[in-house]
Amino acid sequence: MFLEAVNFNIEDYMIWIWLAIFVIAVVVEALTEELVSVWFAAGALITIPISYAAPFWVEIVVFAVISVVALIFTRPLVKRMMDRTVRKTNSDDFIGKRVKVIKPIDKFDGGEVKLNGIIYTAILREEDEEKIENDSIVEVVALKGNRVVVKRIIEENEEA
Numbered sequence: 001m002f003l004e005a006v007n008f009n010i011e012d013y014m015i016w017i018w019l020a021i022f023v024i025a026v027v028v029e030a031l032t033e034e035l036v037s038v039w040f041a042a043g044a045l046i047t048i049p050i051s052y053a054a055p056f057w058v059e060i061v062v063f064a065v066i067s068v069v070a071l072i073f074t075r076p077l078v079k080r081m082m083d084r085t086v087r088k089t090n091s092d093d094f095i096g097k098r099v100k101v102i103k104p105i106d107k108f109d110g111g112e113v114k115l116n117g118i119i120y121t122a123i124l125r126e127e128d129e130e131k132i133e134n135d136s137i138v139e140v141v142a143l144k145g146n147r148v149v150v151k152r153i154i155e156e157n158e159e160a
Helices: 014-031 038-050 056-081
Strands: 098-103 111-115 118-124 137-144 147-152
Touching: 014 038, 014 056, 038 056, 111 137, 111 147
Parallel strands: 118 147
Antiparallel strands: 098 111, 098 137, 111 118, 137 147
């Protein structure tokens, strides 16, 4: 009885429905780390002006087509841009290398080592206290900014 008295036409409210879909999609997008709803936001945004003149079924088709097309054409690009895989760099090759000290290294003053023909500032590991003299052999254990962190290599003839 109530529905008979009210003349309800969904097409009169579609602009608000598309606006709500747009806002919800943008909020969901803002709350997530991955791109999950930006394509639906684009579809809803383009459908809003169409809702003034087009019938309901046309609006649904436009929304679906725009969302799918946006997804198909932008998803591969977005995946490449957001690729978070860790790639080895040439600096990863430094770790584990044994090098010769060319300027003494102590706890409070960085020295220098020559690695692959390039001179780098070298610092001791935090737990090391002993000064490392020139011509000693050290191993690179980490990189800290533009410095290499080294530890002294104790050779067999030094132990005896």
